Amino acid sequence: MIKAVLFDFDETLQDRTAAFEKYMDTFAADFFPDIDKTELEKRKEDMRVTGNGGYVNREEWYQQLIDIWHWENAPSKTELANHYDTKFGDHNVIFPNSFKLLKELKNRGYIVGVITNGPSYLQNHKMDTSGLRPYCDIVVVSGDVGVHKPDPALFVYTADKLGLKTSECVYVGDHPVNDIQGALAAGMKAIRMNFGWFKDRDLRDDVPIIDDIIDVLKYV
Helix, strand or coil: CCCEEEECCECCCECHHHHHHHHHHHHHHHHCCCCCHHHHHHHHHHHHHHHHHHCCCHHHHHHHHHHHHCCCCCCCHHHHHHHHHHHHHHHCCECHHHHHHHHHHHHCCCEEEEEECCCHHHHHHHHHHHCCHHHCCEEEEHHHHCCCCCCHHHHHHHHHHHCCCHHHEEEEECCHHHHHHHHHHHCCEEEEECCHHHCCCCCCCCCCEECCHHHHHHCC
16 A cells, blocks of 8 residues: 655656756856857757756766866866756746645645755755645655665665655656666655656656656556
């Protein structure tokens, strides 16, 4: 019997791709406000292509961009990475149905929560500004725990905090390894959100696939 429905955050409860577009505008305004439109669009495309959907070492990523742009007198890669970690959460684009879904799950008596990878401030700031935290019984950020998806230990840790068996939890996420394989390895059931960077990649016959987050209700 499922007692808890747990979620990834980016590309599951929020459109991280759209949020990244908004973040890039802030990044440009803060670091090269006088750049012409053609060069701005080129740099934004460079960020999209090299950004790997957010699955990068951010300091290495920014150094790569510094090199690509031949950016003279650039801030340090550490400063740029800190800009991302502190500012990205100002630009959430939450799926409208995320609020509707979490409210309905709570109304049906489910425990609701989030398990998300990332640095503590970045992911907690996203949750704080998203408006979703009040609907969550638990929010687990890997940077707070020191264990990261797909390590099953993070899923087990969350179930233990809720006083549940992992078999009483279902986990919803977009990443075929970090989310789906990690949850299954921990003994949770899984639902694949087919959206974002990993859309249509490594889908499994044994895991339900959804394109709209509200469709979680079909499987719990």
